[in-house]
Amino acid sequence: MSAESDKAFIKQFSIVLVSLVVFTAIIMGLAAILHGKLEPKDNPARTAAKLDRLAPVAGVYAGETGRAAALAAAQASQPQAPAAAFDGSLDGGMIYDNVCSTCHANGVAGAPEMVASAWSGRLDKGTEALISNAINGIGAMPARGGRRDLSDEQVAASVNYMLEVIKR
Numbered sequence: 555m556s557a558e559s560d561k562a563f564i565k566q567f568s569i570v571l572v573s574l575v576v577f578t579a580i581i582m583g584l585a586a587i588l589h590g591k592l593e594p595k596d597n598p599a600r601t602a603a604k605l606d607r608l609a610p611v612a613g614v615y616a617g618e619t620g621r622a623a624a625l626a627a628a629q630a631s632q633p634q635a636p637a638a639a640f641d642g643s644l645d646g647g648m649i650y651d652n653v654c655s656t657c658h659a660n661g662v663a664g665a666p667e668m669v670a671s672a673w674s675g676r677l678d679k680g681t682e683a684l685i686s687n688a689i690n691g692i693g694a695m696p697a698r699g700g701r702r703d704l705s706d707e708q709v710a711a712s713v714n715y716m717l718e719v720i721k722r
């Protein structure tokens with residue numbers, strides 16, 4: 555290797571290195587610019603925590619702008635308890651289609667299918683017991699078919715629907 559070719563190599567290698575550094579800087583710059591253009595995401599948890607920190611520690615309780623009124627307003631703006639499932643509908647067939655059929659149409663997890671033979675031992679318990687088991691869960695069947703927002707009446711309506719279909 556001659557000193558001449560060493561020099562040429564070092565020169566070329568330096569050019570490559572420098573251009574890589576420049577390229578990196580350009581990419582970083584571009585990324586920074588693009589990132590700056592993104593809409594800042596609103597983080598509800600952070601906003602809530604911030605509002606909490608900003609809230610006065612103590613306050614005047616009386617009056618329209620007092621803390622009592624503020625608390626009442628805050629409570630009023632809390633989300634209401636979730637509405638009853640299916641707007642409280644007592645349409646057993648509809649509830650069956652939406653909830654119970656997941657398992658009972660095809661015998662998933664050993665659920666009795668919608669044929670009389672699958673229910674032979676169960677019908678003897680009586681409708682009340684079947685309804686109560688559907689509400690509280692039995693074996694692999696989750697309480698209320700896994701829909702905790704179903705009311706007792708809604709579960710009863712769907713059990714009655716199922717029994718009607720089976721006995722048809």
Ligand code: HEC
Pocket residue numbers: 649650653654655656657658662663664665666676679683684685687688692693694695696698699700709712713716
């Ligand atoms: C996740 C699957 C699943 C869903 C969803 C489901 N069931 Fe069941 N169900 C089962 C299984 C499994 C059994 C059998 C449990 C056992 O006897 O061990 C069963 C049994 C029953 C029984 C008979 C109980 C008894 O005492 O013999 C009734 C009635 C019933 N289900 C009604 C319903 C109704 C009404 C719904 C909808 C609101 C529903 N099920 C949704 C799985 C399900």
